[in-house]
Amino acid sequence: MYNQLAGVLAAPGGAVAAGPTPLGRGLVATQQVTQGATLLSVDWANMLCVTDQPKLGDAFGRRVLGDWQMLHGRLPPLLVRYLVGDEGDWFVRLAAWLLWLRRNAQGPWRLYIDLLPREEEITTLMNYRPEEVGELQSPLLESRAALERSQIAGLHDRLFCTSGGELRALQLAAGLQDTVWAACMVNSRSFSETVEGETVSLMVPCADMANHALAPNASYQFVAPADAFQLQALQDIARGAEACISYGCTHKSNEGLMRDYGFVVPGNLNDRVPFSAGKQGARLLALGGCDDVASQLAARAAGLGAMAQPSISAPRLLEALGLGGEAGGSFDLTAAAAAAMGDSEADAARRRLLATLMSLQPFLRDIPPAGSTASAAAAAAAAAGAAPPLSEAELQRERQSSAALVGQCQQLLAGMPTTVETDEALLAADGGGGERLGARRRQAVATRVEAKRLLRAAEAALQAYAAALR
Ligand SMILES: C[S@@+](CC[C@H](N)C(=O)[O-])C[C@H]1O[C@@H](n2cnc3c(N)ncnc32)[C@H](O)[C@@H]1O
Incomplete structure (x- = not known):
């Protein structure tokens, strides 16, 4: 035709x-x-x-x-x-x-x-x-x-x-x-x-x-x-x-x-894990009882000193995820995204990692300015071949923060009626054309499994971060 x-x-x-x-x-x-x-x-x-x-x-x-x-x-x-x-x-x-x-x-x-x-x-x-x-x-x-x-x-x-x-x-x-x-x-x-x-x-x-x-x-x-x-x-x-x-x-x-359009992109860079700095997060981060990022920022803008530190060290996170690489922990997100635009599953996984990083933005501290080295401390440490040491109290807070965020991912995953594995099995049994499931059901499964893959990627990234803390 x-x-x-x-x-x-x-x-x-x-x-x-x-x-x-x-x-x-x-x-x-x-x-x-x-x-x-x-x-x-x-x-x-x-x-x-x-x-x-x-x-x-x-x-x-x-x-x-x-x-x-x-x-x-x-x-x-x-x-x-x-x-x-x-x-x-x-x-x-x-x-x-x-x-x-x-x-x-x-x-x-x-x-x-x-x-x-x-x-x-x-x-x-x-x-x-x-x-x-x-x-x-x-x-x-x-x-x-x-x-x-x-x-x-x-x-x-x-x-x-x-x-x-x-x-x-x-x-x-x-x-x-x-x-x-x-x-x-x-x-x-x-x-x-x-x-x-x-x-x-x-x-x-x-x-x-x-x-x-x-x-x-x-x-x-x-x-x-x-x-x-x-x-x-x-x-x-x-x-x-x-x-x-x-x-x-x-x-x-x-x-x-x-x-x-009725389709999804595997590893969509514009997707975000809906992390919240809700009660639990706020308590863990000792951010003065504010329940969400917007009110934290508003309070900070209003000069309320209790707005302590964001919870995750950006240079350490980049290092733990193998994304730092260059001297001083500088990281070019745009270049990293451009290098991961292929159709392969490896590229999609890379994009999920980058989407995770962007989802964590409200919690990051010591973010290196684009194209430059990280903080002076990180730069000095990188020159010495190691990240700047954290005190025991700082380490404790980082671990609590990442545990809280991992918990959020797990909670979101647990709230979905099926697992990644069940969804993948459904798609595999369908054989690609939606013959058994029907086009809309098949696309619904493809869409929800993609949301879960991002949550899984975020969970794994935060666990890698926690494991690398010392
Ligand atoms: C302009 S049409 C393209 C031709 C269409 N595939 C067809 O058979 O008529 C747009 C539709 O194609 C499908 N499509 C386009 N790009 C896609 C992609 N990257 N992955 C999955 N489906 C896609 C979606 O159903 C979308 O609504």
Whole structure:
């Protein structure tokens, strides 16, 4: 089906086709590709394009919509008015267009719709039913899923619902599930580009088969001289290898990725262990009875002297984790993260360690300034080949602190109904395709096991720290 679609909507000579990949269905190189080569080119008249803020200028968006209608047939005037108007935001307008195509399209746009994931295959949070969200084993994700679903229900009732929505004459969505489907498609498959100074949002057939990678080997852009949206190779790509792009979501935690795309990144650098400096932590750290980091900082800013030391020595922690390395314990987090962007499990484990380090930030003391040596004391000690000695009382406090934080990890893990091992066994028995578990349950297990792996990594790091204390 993909080849049929590409034969009509993409320019001849493409070097990729849809196929099975380790990430699910994706784009696979059909030939050896050299760096800089065009992998796929889709003419602007063959994409769905809406201008994000029509009031700031919409000449490009109107031109593309005009060309689209000349090539693919006229759209109902009510829909056209809605697409070029500024009543709905870009997201809602693209969803309306998709819903209309789903009900009415023929030819290549029928193929396009048929190639899109079906409801039962969609794993974005919004598509989880209330009875399924418990599988995520995360109160945060559960409440986020409920919120997403209630927001989309509001949109459905107000706009798309065939019985009472403002656009009911277009007969867009018979039930809430239709609207959820369209919203998930727009969320997870649209591109944003600025063309002729106009920011537009696009659904681009064929190009929207590209999966996301932390270290992408392809990029996308609108190429004005070609009047086309293109995927290009950032490096040589072997025949049969997957071509991946970056979704530009490098700042998103796994919660954000589940919300927008329905997948998680193993070892997501933006995830944090939700350590708390609650009562137990505050007592152990002798921080004057403050219950959380924010109030500690506020109290410190207010000059309350009882704000004693953070609990963990940063240079010692780095050393215990094998992350110090350089003279004076200097550590470049950005460089360490950049060096761990691969697909391997070792890279994912490394990223979990870095995420742990960042989670511990509120508790660290003697943090070395970026790119420089640690504290003067640490620098002197490093020159002498050893960390500065700690008094027995200091050692005692460090041990108590790490024990308290380890306890928090263990408590969080114990509060989840299944273990890493059970989850991994479930995934292994499923064989990769979600055939037995179903797509959403499989993704829920993949998501919760990733949260547990981070907690395990944090627990192990703190235990290594405690063991290295002397
Ligand atoms: C733009 S589409 C990519 C094509 C999609 N795989 C398909 O079969 O239609 C985005 C969706 O692909 C999947 N995806 C993309 N990147 C992924 C990744 N790195 N890991 C797992 N799933 C991914 C997610 O389901 C996401 O919502």
